[in-house]
Amino acid sequence: MIAGSRSVALFLALLLTASEGLAANACGKPATPVSKIQGRGDASPLVGDRVTVEGILTFDARAEGGFGGFYLQQADDETDANPETSEALFVHTRNNTGAPGERLRVTGTVKEFHGLTELTDIGTITSCGSEPLPKAQTLTLLWPDALESLENMRVHVAQPLTIIDSWNLARYGELTLAAGDQIIPTEYLEPGPQATQIASRNKQQRLLLDDARSVRHPNPIPWPPGGPGGEQTARSGDKVRNISGILDYRFGAWRIQPKEPPIFESSNSRPPAPARPAEPHVRIMAMNLENYFNGDGEGGGFPTQRGAPTALAYEAQHRRLIDALRRPDPDILAITELENDGYSKTSAIAQLAKALGPEWAFVMTPGKDGHDQIRTALLYRSDRIVTETDPERLNSGPFSNKGRPPLVQTFRPEGQRLAIQVVVPHLKSKSCKGATGANRDRNDGQGCYAGRRTEAAHALTEWLDRLPQVPDLAGTLITGDLNSYFQEDPLKALQQAGFTSMVHHFHPCKAQQCAHYTYRYKGERGSLDYSLASASLKPRILGARTWAINADEPPQLGYKHNPPGTAASPWRSSDHNPVITDIQL
CATH class of the missing domain: 3.60.10.10 (Endonuclease/exonuclease/phosphatase)
Known part of the structure; x- marks a missing residue:
């Protein structure tokens, strides 16, 4: 009797799995909206749930040295029209189905990976044909709340940004950008709560220009295009414009994974040595x-x-x-x-x-x-x-x-x-x-x-x-x-x-x-x-x-x-x- 019960349970489990597979593979059938998975907060309200989503592959990061997945975004006519919720997520998989501009139906488990909302443990990926990419949203503020609502989505940065740090450029292919150059608060304020508050705010108002790769010491160094050397450099204080790509969150920082290289402008050029005064000195x-x-x-x-x-x-x-x-x-x-x-x-x-x-x-x-x-x-x-x-x-x-x-x-x-x-x-x-x-x-x-x-x-x-x-x-x-x-x-x-x-x-x-x-x-x-x-x-x-x-x-x-x-x-x-x-x- 016990053995028979086990056989029935196994049959039912296989039947449910097959049903899930059929539903997952059926393009156009009801699916969980990505905005519902993302929610309004920092973390998804559906963490741990098994869901099926349908959207457009916007950026592929499955190549060697990439992030091991791709970004999926709802079509423009399928969004919830709520500016507080993101319409995209990262799909962590080595399955090579799909290419940018292709509609996919994906089944997986919702997970928060160091602050990044993603689907993992992917069961099925079905191609549903080609479809135009969703329109890039204009990014005007570098505040965490403004960025969270656009996580994993296609964005275009409205204004040129300023390079403020290049420490990780050679290590991870990253440049730190901000709306303007940032000054250490104790340079102009007495030490204390106000100085620490401004320092904290400075760190929040930043965006990394990334290279969509997870390798250390990339060769060539990606920024500026062609890599630094000789007279070509990426000085802090220089401007970067035409920044478009996927707004990503990894390793504790918001970042752009650009589809096309942005334009670098030398607005902080290398200065000559100061001339000596005319007076004896x-x-x-x-x-x-x-x-x-x-x-x-x-x-x-x-x-x-x-x-x-x-x-x-x-x-x-x-x-x-x-x-x-x-x-x-x-x-x-x-x-x-x-x-x-x-x-x-x-x-x-x-x-x-x-x-x-x-x-x-x-x-x-x-x-x-x-x-x-x-x-x-x-x-x-x-x-x-x-x-x-x-x-x-x-x-x-x-x-x-x-x-x-x-x-x-x-x-x-x-x-x-x-x-x-x-x-x-x-x-x-x-x-x-x-x-x-x-x-x-x-x-x-x-x-x-x-x-x-x-x-x-x-x-x-x-x-x-x-x-x-x-x-x-x-x-x-x-x-x-x-x-x-x-x-x-x-x-x-x-x-x-x-x-x-x-x-x-x-x-x-x-x-x-x-x-x-x-x-x-x-x-x-x-x-x-x-x-x-x-x-x-x-x-x-x-x-x-x-x-x-x-x-x-x-x-x-x-x-x-x-x-x-x-x-x-x-x-x-x-x-x-x-x-x-x-x-x-």
Whole structure:
């Protein structure tokens, strides 16, 4: 009897399965509307249900390296006319039935895959003939609610968008776009709830330009068409227009899978080096070198601890840095992220000075450079500038057993009475590695170690006050990498001690405008590097500005990737833009 019951149950199950197959295969029969599957919220109300849908294949991503499926959208005359619900979904399958412009009837199970509504466990796919593609909907807002209602649908972006980040361009074929460039809130607002709220809003108002592939390190790199290299690049700040394709959601981000390549416009072109003023002056250039390590100094010793992975990558870095450091014709160089390996002829600083030319010399502080793998340094044109007094480093307080000791040196232009004191610091980064207690992220926009950076800023100004007075000193310039944006606590400490950020003095940053900046991080721009003048020096500053050669360029153009054809050029010679200050003494 039990065996008989089992046989009946099995027969009924097979009969139901066959009935489902017949219904699924019958084009034009009743089907579940896609809008009902999508619903009005972030997740489908039918998750786990077995459904049959009928719609038009709009975009095929089943090729090798694709997403393993296709996008299906209701015909225009079959929508629910509700702007709050999407009319399309992703069908996850390797079944090769159908092509774009073909009507399909599909049976599968509704699933949410990391925020993407899709059909999976596909039972049947039936072709119902060709049909015109649904009209692309116009996308005008980059808000999550506006995007959710168009998930998986054909869209056309109404206005040009701005490239704000290219970090994943070489890794995943992605460019981050927004309605306009985004500025780090603590560049123009005090740290706190308002700054964090704006940062959160910035992250929501973005759209990725994707390549419809799931491969890492795509070759060729898809954007701009043909890939970056030589004079072709995809600088942050450039515009992208004629963006049309499927509005997709994957890996926590909204993205466009374009059917045709969009048009790239160079609206943030590579700038020439700033011209020197006509008046007699001293030009000081500060630049983070992005870990300039020269191996053993004799062609070997790669990979290095923090810099080039190969000798070829080092040569690419070296050529680009030398070109970047020479073009503005500086008199003094204040540099950070230089290998801390002494002052012999094979040291990084000695070989950097030698490559710059025979007129270049460097400041030495043997035994005082600290224990970090990198250090700060000063180089100068010995045919234009002379040093006075012995150089000093701050090795006490917060720099007694950690960090990178700041360096100070007094310089006097040849044949002039007045001298200038130059200080080059490099404060602790915002990385949270090892952060404990008060050094943890306060969620106010400053990142980790804000307290340590502020303590270091106070120690720096107190140390300068204790240094012996120099005759005919025009003033002091603090210039280097402070790892802090303009409104953050370390800058406030330096401002309270009488130092003025001269780039911000000449080019103030606001919420919608910030022309001079040194760094980009996760799609937002701001300044980590500074030129801070003492009260007595401030009236003598003719100008201070950044030179946008690095932060806007795609990272894959950098030395670590050793792109083919790397020549001597300043573009992406580092990840920080340099700061250039002209002083009339």
